[in-house]
Amino acid sequence: MLGLLRMTPLGRLARRARWTVSPAAGPVGVGRLSVRVPRSVVESGVPADWVVRVENHSRRVWPAAGPGAVRVRHRWVSLTGRPYGEPAGVPLPRTLLPGDWADLAVPVAGPAAPGDFSLEWDVEVGGAPAGGPLAEAVPVHVVFPRATDIDYHHVFRTADLAANSWWVVGAYHSQEEYKRSSEARRVMLVGQGLTPDSRVLDIGCGTGQMAMALEGYLSDRGAYYGTDIGREAVEFCRRTYRRPNFVFDVGGMTAVPFPDAAGPLDLAVFFSVFTHTFVDESALLLAECGRLLGPQGAVIADVIASPLVARGAGHRGEMRVNRDHFLRICRAVGFQPKVIATFPWAADAERLLLRLDRR
Numbered sequence: 519m520l521g522l523l524r525m526t527p528l529g530r531l532a533r534r535a536r537w538t539v540s541p542a543a544g545p546v547g548v549g550r551l552s553v554r555v556p557r558s559v560v561e562s563g564v565p566a567d568w569v570v571r572v573e574n575h576s577r578r579v580w581p582a583a584g585p586g587a588v589r590v591r592h593r594w595v596s597l598t599g600r601p602y603g604e605p606a607g608v609p610l611p612r613t614l615l616p617g618d619w620a621d622l623a624v625p626v627a628g629p630a631a632p633g634d635f636s637l638e639w640d641v642e643v644g645g646a647p648a649g650g651p652l653a654e655a656v657p658v659h660v661v662f663p664r665a666t667d668i669d670y671h672h673v674f675r676t677a678d679l680a681a682n683s684w685w686v687v688g689a690y691h692s693q694e695e696y697k698r699s700s701e702a703r704r705v706m707l708v709g710q711g712l713t714p715d716s717r718v719l720d721i722g723c724g725t726g727q728m729a730m731a732l733e734g735y736l737s738d739r740g741a742y743y744g745t746d747i748g749r750e751a752v753e754f755c756r757r758t759y760r761r762p763n764f765v766f767d768v769g770g771m772t773a774v775p776f777p778d779a780a781g782p783l784d785l786a787v788f789f790s791v792f793t794h795t796f797v798d799e800s801a802l803l804l805a806e807c808g809r810l811l812g813p814q815g816a817v818i819a820d821v822i823a824s825p826l827v828a829r830g831a832g833h834r835g836e837m838r839v840n841r842d843h844f845l846r847i848c849r850a851v852g853f854q855p856k857v858i859a860t861f862p863w864a865a866d867a868e869r870l871l872l873r874l875d876r877r
């Protein structure tokens with residue numbers, strides 16, 4: 519093999535230059551690997567070309583093929599330090615003489631789930647890692663594909679709410695299922711202290727799933743305040759739920775419209791809302807509840823938690839949070855959080871139902 523290589527033009531050139539012409543076997547010696555991140559945002563499952571520069575600083579020839587071939591490998595590693603998905607490798611685009619370098623465009627698919635990953639690169643020779651500066655780990659924040667993002671303003675502006683108010687706010691198969699879910703939420707809230715005289719704040723009220731469940735339940739001493747960023751959704755609720763103690767108003771992304779004068783509230787609910795807001799927005803909305811709730815008041819909210827996520831990852835179509843980070847945020851804005859139920863959601867995520875009491 520060595521002899522054969524010596525007879526090639528590459529071998530003759532190498533001999534003249536007094537390089538070690540033995541193809542890289544075992545450690546490839548000195549070199550450098552540098553990696554350029556393709557985009558500021560990596561989308562789960564979506565391939566992108568990463569440009570990797572491989573520099574041969576050694577006195578050996580690095581072959582692109584054959585038993586001592588040099589390959590560039592990558593693998594995703596999750597926040598917990600575990601490999602995520604299958605590793606992959608590509609050969610050098612050509613044999614690299616000492617002192618030479620090559621840029622490779624390596625197609626890399628984003629990991630299957632959003633979160634905070636490390637994309638680890640290294641160079642291998644005959645299946646063994648070269649190590650040293652021939653390895654690099656790039657921290658990468660992964661979100662869901664842009665195509666699955668949601669703009670709720672657009673959703674409500676373009677939906678025909680008179681004909682169909684239920685499927686725009688969730689994955690319901692029928693209006694009956696939407697109604698059943700509304701009833702189930704009311705039963706759950708009664709278990710958390712809701713009474714007919716309660717004063718309830720529903721943030722992200724959508725098309726009134728909670729209002730529907732409370733319309734016949736709350737007494738005249740009770741009150742319901744519903745708010746949403748979707749103007750059309752709020753107008754739909756105003757037309758549909760007309761009790762005098764049911765008030766709807768348009769809210770801001772991080773602001774709840776009802777003035778303090780509305781009086782202290784007993785319960786604030788966020789159903790499938792923190793699944794669509796960025797963590798900082800969720801924190802500010804919770805702080806708003808702190809302003810509006812009475813001393814015994816509580817918040818009921820759900821989130822999608824994933825151990826792959828450091829703080830929050832996703833987009834308005836679906837946001838996932840790190841459980842511990844979210845609970846820390848709840849404490850930071852003055853609540854004592856408790857997970858009261860968990861539901862399976864996806865391979866790397868579960869849905870948590872939280873109760874937050876004022877501290």
Ligand SMILES: C[S@@+](CC[C@H](N)C(=O)[O-])C[C@H]1O[C@@H](n2cnc3c(N)ncnc32)[C@H](O)[C@@H]1O
Pocket residue numbers: 670671687688721722723724725726727728745746747748751769770771772788789790791794795799
């Ligand atoms: C999945 S829907 C759920 C609606 C309703 N809570 C339900 O369970 O039927 C999410 C709702 O949250 C609203 N939303 C999203 N971000 C919000 C925010 N920052 N403040 C208030 N509402 C928000 C959306 O407009 C949408 O109506």
